[in-house]
Amino acid sequence: MKQATKFVHAGVEPDPSTGAIMTPIYQTSTYVQAAPGVNKGYEYARSQNPTRKALEDALAVIENAKYALAFSSGVAATDAVIKLLEPGNEVIAGNDMYGGTYRLFIKVFEKFGLKFHFVDMTSADNVSKYINENTKLIWIETPTNPLINIVDIAAVSAIAKKHKLLVAVDNTFATPYLQNPLDLGADIVMHSATKYLGGHSDIIQGSLMMNDHDLREKLYFIQKSCGAVPGPMDCFLMLRGLKTLHVRMDRHCHNGEKIAHFLRNHPKVGKVYWCGFEDSPGHAIAKKQMRAFGSMLSFTLKDDSVDEAKRLLSSTKLFALAESLGGVESLINHPATMTHASIPREERMKNGLTDSLIRLSVGIEDADDLIEDLKQAIG
Numbered sequence: 001m002k003q004a005t006k007f008v009h010a011g012v013e014p015d016p017s018t019g020a021i022m023t024p025i026y027q028t029s030t031y032v033q034a035a036p037g038v039n040k041g042y043e044y045a046r047s048q049n050p051t052r053k054a055l056e057d058a059l060a061v062i063e064n065a066k067y068a069l070a071f072s073s074g075v076a077a078t079d080a081v082i083k084l085l086e087p088g089n090e091v092i093a094g095n096d097m098y099g100g101t102y103r104l105f106i107k108v109f110e111k112f113g114l115k116f117h118f119v120d121m122t123s124a125d126n127v128s129k130y131i132n133e134n135t136k137l138i139w140i141e142t143p144t145n146p147l148i149n150i151v152d153i154a155a156v157s158a159i160a161k162k163h164k165l166l167v168a169v170d171n172t173f174a175t176p177y178l179q180n181p182l183d184l185g186a187d188i189v190m191h192s193a194t195k196y197l198g199g200h201s202d203i204i205q206g207s208l209m210m211n212d213h214d215l216r217e218k219l220y221f222i223q224k225s226c227g228a229v230p231g232p233m234d235c236f237l238m239l240r241g242l243k244t245l246h247v248r249m250d251r252h253c254h255n256g257e258k259i260a261h262f263l264r265n266h267p268k269v270g271k272v273y274w275c276g277f278e279d280s281p282g283h284a285i286a287k288k289q290m291r292a293f294g295s296m297l298s299f300t301l302k303d304d305s306v307d308e309a310k311r312l313l314s315s316t317k318l319f320a321l322a323e324s325l326g327g328v329e330s331l332i333n334h335p336a337t338m339t340h341a342s343i344p345r346e347e348r349m350k351n352g353l354t355d356s357l358i359r360l361s362v363g364i365e366d367a368d369d370l371i372e373d374l375k376q377a378i379g
């Protein structure tokens with residue numbers, strides 16, 4: 001099946017009881033059993049739910065995976081992956097990634113005896129330097145949030161294979177439409193499905209996709225034991241969102257490209273971070289592992305002051321000032337005080353996440369209207 005067909009049809013069968021083309025919302029906490037242990041494959045809704053099952057089947061198909069698991073949020077999915085580890089284990093992660101992932105690693109898991117190394121992953125060789133006998137997992141985010149750095153998934157996965165390490169990739173920014181990390185050698189794909197997969201800014205949800213059966217069983221055990229599962233209504237909405245991912249992404253990418261070039265040519269704009277520029281540091285790898293360059297971009301102002309950034313952030317009319325990304329509507333964000341506030345300032349500054357950096361999630365409105373909005377806000 002070609003991608004567009006997959007997104008529309010993935011995982012969904014007509015409902016066996018009525019033929020309903022859309023999977024019903026099975027709003028139930030439990031299932032009646034004919035006799036103890038005799039049931040229809042469903043016992044208790046934390047462990048199994050038919051709407052969630054349809055979603056998990058669909059998520060597996062769109063990421064070219066054998067298995068998928070849905071979670072109540074992106075961080076809950078990440079949390080499940082880290083719970084595969086044991087005290088004393090070490091994780092190598094990027095030095096530029098979503099602030100909530102950093103917070104989960106440092107503030108929640110470090111006290112259980114796990115050690116995290118935050119390193120520049122734009123060079124795969126650099127990752128090798130941090131591998132020792134305690135290393136168990138490499139956590140990749142690419143493109144990164146918010147500096148749109150690119151990590152070579154195939155190169156890092158090849159290094160990991162040599163050392164028998166797991167590789168997990170946060171594929172939130174790229175989506176399965178633009179990038180499939182399992183095909184490049186990764187073991188686990190993680191999504192904040194809250195973003196492009198849902199696509200309409202109305203659900204918090206996460207997902208994990210994998211090919212290895214044992215790994216699926218371990219992660220399923222964590223999913224049902226820890227209980228961070230999404231409700232059936234949210235699974236239904238997510239299934240609906242997936243059906244249009246490819247058409248939304250085409251428009252996101254088209255608008256992202258137009259806005260990236262507009263910003264780059266604006267006399268008051270400093271640096272623009274977008275992996276589609278031919279001279280951007282990660283462009284060659286992005287071209288190799290992605291089908292297009294997405295609609296997430298960040299920029300600084302030549303007047304590199306927080307006050308000027310704050311003025312701009314409060315002046316847009318179409319770009320809404322809000323956390324999150326990947327919805328049909330365009331959002332503008334100030335990572336230093338919003339999405340990445342949990343990263344200590346000196347840590348942020350070291351990695352290029354300056355106080356005045358502005359991040360855009362370019363939506364699917366008319367690109368010319370979005371450009372006009374930015375023009376008037378930059379002034």
Ligand SMILES: Cc1ncc(COP(=O)(O)O)c(C=O)c1O
Pocket residue numbers: 073074075076098100101141145170172173191192193194204205206324
């Ligand atoms: C790249 C990335 N990964 C993970 C997350 C966490 O996902 P959620 O907010 O669904 O828990 C986010 C949220 O912004 C994100 O941007």
